[in-house]
Amino acid sequence: MRRILAVIALLLLAAPVEATRIKDLGTFQGLRTNQLTGYGIVVGLAGTGDDSLDYATQGMKGVASRFGFNLPAGINPALKNAAAVMVTANLPAFVKPGQPLDVTVSALGKAKSLRGGTLLMTPLRGADNQIYAMAQGNLAVGGLGIEAADGSKVSVNVPSAGRIPGGATVERAVDAGFATAPELLFNLAEADLTTVRRVADAINRSVGPGRARAIDAVSVAIAAPQGAEVRTALMGQIENLAVDPADAAARVIVNARTGTIVINGAVRIAPAAITHGKLTVRVDEKPMVVQPAPFSRGQTAVEPSSTIDVEEETRQMFAFQPGASLAEIVKAVNAIGASPADLVAILEALKQAGAMKAELVVL
Known part of the structure; x- marks a missing residue:
């Protein structure tokens, strides 16, 4: 253990700081990922579903009602082949309607495994409760769970969660707001007064004096003309500039x-x-x-x-x-x-x- 500690520590000896691209130090404000969440039903399971849980039953009744089929009152179907799930996805900046998204599907109740299941059409909503994507498809589950008659169990990884590569389709784009903002704001990933000043100086040397100013230890405000095309070209130029970041604090x-x-x-x-x-x-x-x-x-x-x-x-x-x-x-x-x-x-x-x-x- 002591030898390992010595090797790790020696690898961290102070070395000359190399120039780093501005794009590796932070991001422009507004160009962020948005989280999407949805509630759905996975069907086609081999007896490893939720059985008769109320929220799974209500979900199946809702799915059936989409096709004009209403279950009689007081009848709750056995749902061993279905499971209530939560579907999550990340909506990147600048994504456009029609583009695919990867989704993660996780069991919400007592489902033992989602292997072999199919997610029914599920709307994915953002923090504003608006629908931004629709998800559907066959799950890829890396886990495996087996249960014997005597109660013994064997689990490999997590069988109650899976992914659907490209399983969602974007229905609505998110306006990043950078095209109409008064100024472009570049935010460092880690606050540092020296680094933020060096970023502002590098931008001024490249695009013209007085265009960028450091407003605090994180943000650099950049004066830019209105318009998405002009600002996109300017941001592309700025993010590839090389800067010598300040030495890390002890x-x-x-x-x-x-x-x-x-x-x-x-x-x-x-x-x-x-x-x-x-x-x-x-x-x-x-x-x-x-x-x-x-x-x-x-x-x-x-x-x-x-x-x-x-x-x-x-x-x-x-x-x-x-x-x-x-x-x-x-x-x-x-x-x-x-x-x-x-x-x-x-x-x-x-x-x-x-x-x-x-x-x-x-x-």
Whole structure:
């Protein structure tokens, strides 16, 4: 584990920052993905459906009513071959009516498997409750579930969810609003005052001085003429400009559950001295059987016998010089044989002592 930690950490040593395209640093405001959701019915299952759940029954009655067939009142059909499902999809920016979308279908009730099922025509709605796509098709299910008569079960992956590649057709386009907005707004994925200023400077050098201005740590406002064609060409020019992003802030990420620790190359240590000892407590239980004397009234008994050993391993103290780099930190930690849990304790102590000027994030 310590060797793996050292290799990972050394790979993160500070290196010269290379130029990055603006399109890889963020996105233009309005050019976003919209989420769609729908409630539908999957039929054609081999006895692995919802049986007689109320919402599945109501869904089947609704499907039947589309074709002018109304079930008599008080009669609920057995639906072992059907299941109520939730259908989800993502509607990308600039998608047009008639284009296909991939959809994900997930069982809503007690359906054991959707393998072999067919999704009936299902409207997909956006956050405004308007229909933007219609979904239908045969499910591709990667999971498998088998249940024996004695109650034993075997499941591989998740059989109660599947996908339909190209299973939805877009019915309505979403207006991104970028063509009529007063200005174009470019938003960084991560807030950084230095990077946002460099993005604005790069845009001004390319399209003309004074066209772009950084309005906060995330957004760059760009003056652009009205019209979708002109703005599309301008955005295409801007997103391919190269920018040197600012160095990442010093940060240490600790996953306490898995013992994973990631230290970026910006971490530096102020002068500090550290010693790390290991305390081992060992308890041995060796119960003894005590036999009574012959012809006595005593009974055989078990007498407990415990031995406790305490061993404390001492190691020499080591010191960090001013501005110690990541490589020096890893070398010192490996020298004392610290485990990931021990390293977490050392880093927390350095942070509390003010010797590590970095953000410590514990997941």
